[in-house]
Amino acid sequence: MDKDYTCEDWGEVNEWSQIKVTVKLPLLDEVVAVMNMISNYLQIEDYSDIDLKTCYGDLIDEKILNADKTIASVSVYLPADGGVADTVSFLRDRFDTLGIEAKIEISGINEEDWANSWKAYYKPIRIGERIVIVPAWEKYDAKEGDIIVRMDPGMAFGTGTHETTRLVIGLLEKYVTEGVSVLDVGCGSGILAICASKLGAKNCKAYDIDPVAVKVARENIKDSGLDNVTCDVSDLLKQVDKTAAPYNVICANIVADIIIRMTPDVGCLMDENSVILASGIIVERSEDVVECFEKNGFKIVERVEENGWCALVVKKA
Numbered sequence: 001m002d003k004d005y006t007c008e009d010w011g012e013v014n015e016w017s018q019i020k021v022t023v024k025l026p027l028l029d030e031v032v033a034v035m036n037m038i039s040n041y042l043q044i045e046d047y048s049d050i051d052l053k054t055c056y057g058d059l060i061d062e063k064i065l066n067a068d069k070t071i072a073s074v075s076v077y078l079p080a081d082g083g084v085a086d087t088v089s090f091l092r093d094r095f096d097t098l099g100i101e102a103k104i105e106i107s108g109i110n111e112e113d114w115a116n117s118w119k120a121y122y123k124p125i126r127i128g129e130r131i132v133i134v135p136a137w138e139k140y141d142a143k144e145g146d147i148i149v150r151m152d153p154g155m156a157f158g159t160g161t162h163e164t165t166r167l168v169i170g171l172l173e174k175y176v177t178e179g180v181s182v183l184d185v186g187c188g189s190g191i192l193a194i195c196a197s198k199l200g201a202k203n204c205k206a207y208d209i210d211p212v213a214v215k216v217a218r219e220n221i222k223d224s225g226l227d228n229v230t231c232d233v234s235d236l237l238k239q240v241d242k243t244a245a246p247y248n249v250i251c252a253n254i255v256a257d258i259i260i261r262m263t264p265d266v267g268c269l270m271d272e273n274s275v276i277l278a279s280g281i282i283v284e285r286s287e288d289v290v291e292c293f294e295k296n297g298f299k300i301v302e303r304v305e306e307n308g309w310c311a312l313v314v315k316k317a
Contacts, residue, residue, distance in 0.1 A: 015080040015108065019087060020073055021095075022103040028072040029282070031102065034094045038087055039076045041210070046072040080108065127166050128173040131195055136223065147198050151191055151220055164280045167304055167311035168253050169195050171277045175313070176201050180248035183207075183240065183269065185262065190217030190231055192251045197226050201249070205241055207234035236262050237269070246271040252278045256285035260292045267297060272316055275301070279311035286310040 023031050028046060035042050047069050078084055088104060095102045124134045134140045136152040172192065176182065178200040184193045187206035196204050206221075206229065208214050217231040234240055236258070247269050252259055259278050266276065276298070281289050283305060290300055293314050302313035 016077045017080050017084045018075050018077055018105075018107045019084065019091070020075040020105045020107070021091065022071055022073040022105070023100060025070055025072050027100055027102075028074070030098060030100060031072075031074050031095075034091065034098070035074050035076055037094075038090075039078075041076070043075040043077075044072065045075075128170040130173065131169055131198075133191070147195075149191065149194055149198060150224065151189060151194075152216075152223070163306045163309040164253050164311070165191060167306055167309065168192055168251055168277050168279045171302075171304065171311060171313060172196055172199060172249070172251070175249055175275050175277065178202075181205075181244060181246075182249045182251065183244075183247040184251040184253075185234075185236060185240070186252060186254040186258070187217050187231060188213050188253075190220045190229070192253060193217070193229050193231070194220060194224050194226065196249065196251075197224075197229050202228060203244070204229040205244060205247075206231040207240055209233065209235050237265050240269065242269065245269040246274055248274055250274065250276045252276060252280075254280045256281045256289050259289055263292050263296050263298070267316065270316060274315065276314040277311065278314060279309070281310045281312070283308050283310050286312070 021031055021035065025046070028044075032042065032044065076087075078087060084106065088106065091102075091104060124132055124138055124140045126132050130145055130147045132140065132142070132146050132148055134148055134150050136150050140148065142148055169192065172195050176196050176199040179202045180200070182193060182196040182201045182204040184190075184196070184204065184206040187193055187208045190206055193204040193206040206217055208217065208231070211233055214231050214233050221229045221231060232239065245268065250266065250269065252262060254262075259281065270276075278289065278293075286303075289312065293300065293312070294317075297317050298314045299317040300312055301315050304311050
């Protein structure tokens with residue numbers, strides 16, 4: 001790259017280049033691994049497991065239902081002056097080495113287009129027994145007992161549509177009781193902390209390494225009218241408020257490698273009754289995460305899976 005961009009730089013960028021890589025579906029994981037060398041913030045389009053006409057009725061856009069399910073795409077967004085040509089050259093070299101036949105497309109996009117183009121596909125979605133995630137710009141007629149969470153994730157991860165987020169929200173319904181304290185590590189849009197608050201948590205502290213995500217999360221928290229949820233920048237647990245420990249529920253919807261890196265340090269934030277809700281784990285990596293937890297004095301008390309993704313409920317052994 002011509003320049004190394006920090007998360008702070010990204011918050012000031014108005015013009016972006018989208019690099020979109022499209023491959024046959026079985027190659028998706030390999031492509032994601034390569035793209036993660038460029039950025040941890042990827043847009044993945046994979047509609048292979050969607051048969052939502054029976055699951056969610058008319059909540060999903062027809063374009064998604066009718067999408068080609070034999071291919072998948074991964075996009076990364078770089079500042080327009082962020083060495084796009086070098087990045088494409090790197091990707092082509094890596095794909096050639098790995099024998100991956102990939103279609104690479106480059107397009108310019110401004111921040112407003114990026115923040116709004118996906119909204120047509122984001123519809124109200126029910127998760128678990130009570131929670132309904134509703135886009136901030138959508139109308140929704142609540143049913144009795146519904147807990148409505150309105151979200152505008154902007155450029156942060158966390159719309160509620162991804163399996164990893166759905167798995168954690170389902171577990172939050174089970175493990176968040178009135179008056180508990182919640183810590184969300186890698187909060188993205190703030191969706192998990194907001195859900196926890198609406199489920200009865202007394203206080204929720206959310207953190208993300210990306211200042212853009214923190215900005216988005218704070219706006220969502222404010223728009224939700226919640227005064228018991230805060231959000232700040234932290235590199236995993238480094239800047240977490242340890243004076244508020246022990247936390248009753250700790251959410252970590254990240255990826256396997258980052259959860260493994262966090263595990264040795266998280267015990268000091270817990271007591272014997274605390275639980276970790278760890279998600280963002282592909283099933284193939286789940287045993288690595290389990291082994292790491294067990295080596296560091298934890299036990300797995302529950303495991304749930306959906307479409308190749310795994311979430312774990314963890315307590316001190």
